Amino acid sequence: MTALLALEAVSYQFPGNPTPALQAASLPIAAGQRIVVLGRNGAGKSTLLLVASGIVRPQQGRVWLHGAPVDYSRSGLRRLRQHVGLVMQSPDDQLFSASVWQDISFGPLNLGLNAAEARQAVQEAAALCDVTDLLDRPTHALSGGQKARVALAGVLAMRPQCLLVDEATAGLDLWARQQVVRVFDRLVAQGGTVVLATHDLALARRWADLVVVLHEGQIVAVAPPAEVWADPALRALIAPPEAWEGL
Amino acid sequence: MLRIIDQYAFANRLRAVDPIQKGAIAVATILLCLVLDRPLVGWLALAWMVMVTVWYARVPLRVAGAVIGAESVFLALSVIGIAVSVGNEPPAAALLAIPFGPLWLSATGASLQTALHVLSRALGSAAALNFLILTTPLIDLIELLRRLRAPALLIELMALSYRALFVLLDTLDQMVTAQTARLGYASWRATLRSSALLGSRLFIVAYQRSQALEVALTARGFAGELRVLPLSYTVDRQLWLIGGLIGASLV
């Protein structure tokens, strides 16, 4: 089976930073998976997602989409972005429009949908993320959690097959968090894949099919949560001992 | 002030009304103020426009009053030049004459009247503009420009700046709070140093935000054009009627 998306030995180093953010990382991502990326601050989680979404081009290694290497031409990236969505760590970085409705409509229109189809996509995504009653509100008058859900809706409106999410559940209250996880589940049930970078160990344990453990830019494990939890060496790379109590 | 205007622009009763309609009424009133030469036109326009803003759109009088009040101070200062003339002889038929060193400042009845006339028309126009600004958020004004076929680049710049402005204002607030909590403004010297740091830091944050924004836009398929769906509005018949009556009363 060819993976939906795959990283093959990718390395990435930020300009002006001598330590590589990602080193020879390989990760096949199949359809219909719940993947959680764990690792401490600076481990390379965000970088992994940036590479997987084609935002940054790795200096070494390759990214594959549906069994073909991603070419970084305009059309190649366009194809990648039709299938792979990225929700950024800070919603303020993602929301560019002052109107929630217009912000969500941006992605669908870029996919080439006509106005009626785009309107439909906006409504669906808004309902999915529970932001329908925020549609005519200004972006800057939303709370942090509301912004996060609007940012998610803006990406879901493009109906990606693979959703890359950078800590979207941080800053959400427990209802909103549950809501967002339900949205992820629905996407997975439709054959999509969600890759979530997070520090939420409880969520990883409960929800993930696969846990990717990153440490200093290297992928040190890709395994079901039970296996990661059973390995003290891996646990030590992710969080201090107290954090694991009761999980 | 900016935040308050913005807040009411989103919260007033005419928020959903088509910006073309509100814009047409405001522009028509401004034109009438400029074109008609009757003595009462400006004052009437001022009164009507404040009334529509306060009673019909339900913007609090406090807010509408503060905005027009601030404007009237500026406008009054700028018509002083019309009312007062400066000479080096005591004026013959002045209503008011004040010696100022070797010079005489004087105002005649006619010059005062002209000044008031100019002031009233400027205030009437300002009130009409306030009506538009206090009832119409900038995103709707931008939408209005889009429909009037303004260049796409201009529209995108306006939209992005508007959004960025509020993100930066929030950032500024947070940084000032954080500095204050660490006694950043406890003394003269600290204030000086803190504000200098604030300025340079804000610049860096603005730059980083713009880069992050570009990443996010790219991820959503940005290809050089910020295309978004138009907003939808209602048309308020009653407002047309009110606008018509105001116009008629001015003419």
Ligand SMILES: Nc1ncnc2c1ncn2[C@@H]1O[C@H](COP(=O)(O)OP(=O)(O)OP(=O)(O)O)[C@@H](O)[C@H]1O
């Ligand atoms: N713009 C940048 N310029 C230079 N170095 C960077 C930049 N962004 C990240 N890095 C470095 O790359 C490494 C990986 O960063 P990354 O943002 O991927 O970490 P992360 O796992 O997402 O961390 P966090 O949990 O804090 O979000 C870090 O050492 C970081 O200092």
Ligand SMILES: [Mg+2]
């Ligand atoms: Mg990160």
